[in-house]
Amino acid sequence: MSKYLGTPLSEKDFEAVVKEAAKPSAKYRYTTGIALGRFLDELRRGRIIGTVCSHCRRVYVPPRIYCSHCFRELSEWVYVRDEGTIQTAVLTYISTTRERIEKPLVVGVIKLDLPEGYGDYAVDETFYPGVMHYICGATEDDVKSRRIFGKRVKAKWRSEKTGSVRDIECFEVIP
Amino acid sequence: MKMNTELKQRVAVVGAGLTLFRRRMLDTPKELAWIAAKQALDDAGLTLKDVDAVVIGSAPDAFDGVHLKGEYLSEGAGGINKPTMRVYVGGATGVFTPIAGWWHVASGLFDTVLVVAEEKMSSAAKPHPQYVFRYIWDPIVEKPLDPNLIWIFAMEMHRYMNKYNIKKEDIALVSVKNKRNAVDHPSAQLPDPNITVEKVLSSETLVWPVQQLDISPVSDGAAALVLTSEKVARRVTDNPVWIDGVGFTLDTTHWTNRELAFPAYVRRAGEMAYKMAGINNPRREIDVAEVYDPFDYKELHHMEGLGLAGRGEAPRLTREGVTQRDGDLPINPSGGLLGVGNPIAAAGLMKVAEIYYQLSGKAGKRQVKKPVYTGLAQAWGDLMQAGTVIVMRNT
Amino acid sequence: MIHNALKQSIFSEYMPRVGIIGVGWFGFQPETSTYSFREMTYKAANRAYMDAGGLDPRKDIDAFVSSQEDFWEGISIADEFAPDQLGGAMRPVYTVAGDGLQGLASAYMMIRSGQFDVVAVESHAKPSDIETLGDIINMSMDPITMAPLRVRNPHALAALEARLYMHRTGATEEDLAHIVRAKRNAIKNPRASFAMNIGEDDYLGGEKILDPLRRLDVAPLIDAAIVIVLASEEAAGKFTDTPIWVRGVGWATETSQWELHDMEYPLHAATAARMAYKMAGIDDPQKSIQLAEIDNRYSFKELQFIEALGLSPRGEAVKLMRDGAFEPGGRLPINPSGGALGEGVPLEAHGLARLLYAVESLRGDQAPAETAVIHGWRGVPTTTSSVVVLGR
Numbered sequence: 034m035s036k037y038l039g040t041p042l043s044e045k046d047f048e049a050v051v052k053e054a055a056k057p058s059a060k061y062r063y064t065t066g067i068a069l070g071r072f073l074d075e076l077r078r079g080r081i082i083g084t085v086c087s088h089c090r091r092v093y094v095p096p097r098i099y100c101s102h103c104f105r106e107l108s109e110w111v112y113v114r115d116e117g118t119i120q121t122a123v124l125t126y127i128s129t130t131r132e133r134i135e136k137p138l139v140v141g142v143i144k145l146d147l148p149e150g151y152g153d154y155a156v157d158e159t160f161y162p163g164v165m166h167y168i169c170g171a172t173e174d175d176v177k178s179r180r181i182f183g184k185r186v187k188a189k190w191r192s193e194k195t196g197s198v199r200d201i202e203c204f205e206v207i208p
Numbered sequence: 209m210k211m212n213t214e215l216k217q218r219v220a221v222v223g224a225g226l227t228l229f230r231r232r233m234l235d236t237p238k239e240l241a242w243i244a245a246k247q248a249l250d251d252a253g254l255t256l257k258d259v260d261a262v263v264i265g266s267a268p269d270a271f272d273g274v275h276l277k278g279e280y281l282s283e284g285a286g287g288i289n290k291p292t293m294r295v296y297v298g299g300a301t302g303v304f305t306p307i308a309g310w311w312h313v314a315s316g317l318f319d320t321v322l323v324v325a326e327e328k329m330s331s332a333a334k335p336h337p338q339y340v341f342r343y344i345w346d347p348i349v350e351k352p353l354d355p356n357l358i359w360i361f362a363m364e365m366h367r368y369m370n371k372y373n374i375k376k377e378d379i380a381l382v383s384v385k386n387k388r389n390a391v392d393h394p395s396a397q398l399p400d401p402n403i404t405v406e407k408v409l410s411s412e413t414l415v416w417p418v419q420q421l422d423i424s425p426v427s428d429g430a431a432a433l434v435l436t437s438e439k440v441a442r443r444v445t446d447n448p449v450w451i452d453g454v455g456f457t458l459d460t461t462h463w464t465n466r467e468l469a470f471p472a473y474v475r476r477a478g479e480m481a482y483k484m485a486g487i488n489n490p491r492r493e494i495d496v497a498e499v500y501d502p503f504d505y506k507e508l509h510h511m512e513g514l515g516l517a518g519r520g521e522a523p524r525l526t527r528e529g530v531t532q533r534d535g536d537l538p539i540n541p542s543g544g545l546l547g548v549g550n551p552i553a554a555a556g557l558m559k560v561a562e563i564y565y566q567l568s569g570k571a572g573k574r575q576v577k578k579p580v581y582t583g584l585a586q587a588w589g590d591l592m593q594a595g596t597v598i599v600m601r602n603t
Numbered sequence: 604m605i606h607n608a609l610k611q612s613i614f615s616e617y618m619p620r621v622g623i624i625g626v627g628w629f630g631f632q633p634e635t636s637t638y639s640f641r642e643m644t645y646k647a648a649n650r651a652y653m654d655a656g657g658l659d660p661r662k663d664i665d666a667f668v669s670s671q672e673d674f675w676e677g678i679s680i681a682d683e684f685a686p687d688q689l690g691g692a693m694r695p696v697y698t699v700a701g702d703g704l705q706g707l708a709s710a711y712m713m714i715r716s717g718q719f720d721v722v723a724v725e726s727h728a729k730p731s732d733i734e735t736l737g738d739i740i741n742m743s744m745d746p747i748t749m750a751p752l753r754v755r756n757p758h759a760l761a762a763l764e765a766r767l768y769m770h771r772t773g774a775t776e777e778d779l780a781h782i783v784r785a786k787r788n789a790i791k792n793p794r795a796s797f798a799m800n801i802g803e804d805d806y807l808g809g810e811k812i813l814d815p816l817r818r819l820d821v822a823p824l825i826d827a828a829i830v831i832v833l834a835s836e837e838a839a840g841k842f843t844d845t846p847i848w849v850r851g852v853g854w855a856t857e858t859s860q861w862e863l864h865d866m867e868y869p870l871h872a873a874t875a876a877r878m879a880y881k882m883a884g885i886d887d888p889q890k891s892i893q894l895a896e897i898d899n900r901y902s903f904k905e906l907q908f909i910e911a912l913g914l915s916p917r918g919e920a921v922k923l924m925r926d927g928a929f930e931p932g933g934r935l936p937i938n939p940s941g942g943a944l945g946e947g948v949p950l951e952a953h954g955l956a957r958l959l960y961a962v963e964s965l966r967g968d969q970a971p972a973e974t975a976v977i978h979g980w981r982g983v984p985t986t987t988s989s990v991v992v993l994g995r
Contacts, residue, residue: 038395039243039429041230047330050234053751054333057273057742060734061677063347066639073348093465095349097687099645101460104660104690106649121370121468123362124416129342129354130335137416140359142367142464158467165350165363165464177416182370198349217716236747238859268679269700275674275742278700279985283859289874292856292987293709294700298680304697308709315715316618317882343679454718458686458696476693484718590683 068096071110077196081145083162085109090154094145094162113162115188117145122168122181139168139176143186143204170206219313220441220448221600222434223252224561229397229429229549232330237272238284240430241326245286248322248432253444260318262287264294265305265325267552270340273331285324297458298589299502301325302556303596307454309435319437326430327551337426344591362415364468364592365505369417371469372520376417380408381526382504383421386540389533390547392573395558397427397549422504429551431558449567453485453599463591474513474586477595485599490515495580496566497537498559500587501544510586511539513595534577541566541574556587560598567602621714622839622846625655625832626962631794631946634731635826643828644727645688651723651830656842658832660690665719667691669698670706670726670951674739677732689725703829704954704979704989708852710833720838727828728950744984745860758821760861760983762813765903767866769815774906776815778921780806782902782944783819788931789941796825798945820902825947829955847965850974850994853878857986864986872911872978872988883992888913892935893972894964896957898980899942909937912978912990954979954989965995
């Protein structure tokens with residue numbers, strides 16, 4: 034006697050058997066708190082801010098009020114230059130809902146330059162202040178060939194800012 | 209008199225069960241859990257009455273569409289009127305659930321524990337299950353960018369490729385190996401005896417460098433294990449498989465602040481498990497491994513994290529056939545997530561079940577060629593953060 | 604059939620104990636808009652580690668357990684956001700999707716396995732961030748048999764149960780009115796945002812929201828973060844002279860089908876308590892327990908739980924309550940904190956809130972209790988209880 038292991042359904046049969054469908058309404062207002070509240074506020078002013086742990090010499094972007102490394106409470110803030118280096122970049126051909134988009138977009142992780150006066154603070158491949166964002170001024174080939182790795186970029190700010198990470202339109206490759 | 213707290217209560221896996229893994233199943237989450245749990249109990253020659261506690265593993269509640277999913281699953285998982293607990297570390301849950309099961313027994317509190325993992329991703333039908341991954345990002349600094357889950361994998365894959373100069377062709381070999389291995393797995397969703405590197409490389413590009421056939425599918429499925437104390441194991445089976453090492457680590461939430469080319473969190477988890485199991489040279493001492501492969505490059509990435517290959521070296525081992533079933537270090541003889549399917553938590557537990565099957569000689573056509581004594585199962589999860597590792601032995 | 608799970612051998616007197624060496628909290632307000640949930644947890648963690656004698660989580664703590672649920676957080680895989688604020692980045696950290704007391708039970712088992720010496724347990728809640736609470740609770744009901752009913756106010760389930768309970772046991776609204784004693788007792792509790800100096804007449808004159816429940820019968824939600832540090836006996840000795848011992852833990856789920864659970868006598872609480880008492884070597888809780896902090900997020904539930912936890916003979920909870928047996932000076936003080944009715948319910952952190960108060964009491968100077976029992980449920984539509992027995 035064979036064991037029952039479940040009944041697979043085709044997409045068509047799945048649609049036919051589903052009797053209960055619900056779209057949950059799960060909505061939240063996410064409290065930004067001290068660190069991200071200030072971060073968003075500064076973005077509205079066209080600046081990137083981070084917090085600093087002088088004890089273990091790390092600059093945190095996105096900022097937080099606790100040092101992930103040594104657990105000290107952080108109250109020192111610093112403006113970080115809106116320029117950096119591309120750590121990794123990819124070409125997206127799909128949207129959040131997995132639909133194909135017409136023209137691929139470049140997204141990646143940008144390691145931000147350490148601010149003036151913090152040049153000797155910890156930054157290497159295992160720790161750096163950095164953010165994910167869109168990258169512009171790069172071609173599909175720049176990404177596929179990986180020439181884009183290590184390229185220098187600078188934030189392209191929108192003229193109308195609302196206090197969001199989208200106040201930066203993208204990080205633009207510096208030619 | 210001080211008790212020696214290092215004295216281990218040996219914990220054994222004495223039974224396993226799996227449903228089919230498919231894109232859509234008729235069975236409800238509870239039914240899927242029950243099928244796997246019943247099978248595991250039957251495999252162990254035990255009944256629900258023998259079960260002292262239940263540990264449930266299931267990843268985002270949003271897939272099944274039920275909040276407090278552990279409560280909901282307790283029925284199908286045998287947890288009625290028993291101590292039932294749900295644990296959750298994202299994708300790493302499947303290997304973490306038996307780790308939690310391990311301390312349920314090793315603590316001395318319970319003799320027989322049922323470990324059940326379930327996921328029904330098809331329930332998140334509209335617009336597409338993948339949409340659920342929209343909510344795993346930081347709601348304040350990441351979600352506003354409208355990210356897709358595949359972005360983060362693509363970014364990590366590209367960084368890994370760039371750092372060690374790895375070609376897509378070599379990475380695709382993993383997909384080929386695993387989908388071919390999956391032909392012999394009774395639960396397999398995407399077995400493909402004819403898949404080639406060329407087919408992988410000509411599949412739809414989703415987020416370069418990730419293409420469709422680089423990725424494991426969306427799935428429904430469940431898996432279960434029965435864990436017992438040594439006393440019970442010796443009573444119910446002639447070949448218990450011992451859990452000799454467990455390890456788990458969660459790296460910082462801020463994945464944009466660290467090196468993605470090497471999974472340090474997997475290394476830490478591995479070190480923890482190796483230390484417990486008394487393993488000094490994993491490459492030599494691990495005979496067979498199930499390494500988490502939601503994407504093909506991840507198998508390579510995790511092999512290096514686990515110390516089964518030097519940094520940047522895993523592609524070469526794959527190319528040389530070392531990781532085939534008849535190789536010196538078989539990796540993912542089950543067919544992995546790429547071949548068998550990825551009902552998140554159940555997928556990880558499927559891998560632990562595979563090591564149990566391999567070490568107890570019950571893997572049938574999937575049984576690796578070399579004699580095996582020590583096996584390893586590993587899973588990954590969260591935002592490139594979680595590593596969970598189990599080391600098992602049959603002696 | 605209730606399954607009795609434990610082996611006898613663990614009660615050997617040579618088994619090392621597990622103790623609570625540090626506690627910390629933050630919030631306990633209907634809204635804490637200044638701090639994000641992570642920042643709240645950081646503050647609670649700092650306090651707990653200082654309370655434990657100045658622990659450095661980067662060196663002294665072996666693992667971290669977080670009790671949280673995705674849909675309370677509004678984040679899928681909320682586990683991702685657990686480590687840093689606890690000092691757990693790149694350390695063994697995981698999430699128990701359950702009440703904080705289940706997280707504590709898990710930590711307890713980890714230490715008893717011999718592989719971990721010091722484990723931190725956290726749970727936090729920020730319901731003030733949730734905009735569609737009713738819809739989310741609806742999502743926890745069975746998607747086929749119950750959720751489609753689209754119960755507008757989930758408290759209706761509690762009201763249904765209260766009506767059945769009162770019908771079966773003969774409890775009256777006047778009996779429920781006694782619950783105001785919890786709100787009055789809470790006045791002495793600095794964490795009790797909902798303490799009220801009211802009498803039973805105020806209660807009986809109050810409007811009903813869902814018959815038979817009045818507004819005062821239902822505990823509101825609050826934001827809070829709580830961190831508890833557990834240690835093996837040996838490790839505890841390095842950090843404190845006065846650990847509070849975890850003498851027993853128990854937890855149980857009764858059913859997934861809420862409609863079928865026992866609405867008169869919560870079996871899940873009885874099962875969980877039986878396990879915890881057995882571990883603690885307690886045969887008669889009415890004799891051995893001097894303090895109880897139990898779930899009273901709905902007034903009538905306190906009566907149910909008193910009996911299910913064996914703190915009164917079955918059917919006598921109301922009478923003993925009227926006689927003052929459960930008052931702070933009484934035979935067995937129950938919820939001197941006011942419980943959830945006084946403090947509010949911090950979602951999955953509620954169990955730890957009860958434990959927090961009990962630990963503070965046991966450490967106290969004024970004739971503290973020797974042994975306390977802590978109990979938490981998880982609210983409608985769950986049928987899960989967790990129980991912890993603490994001793995000095």
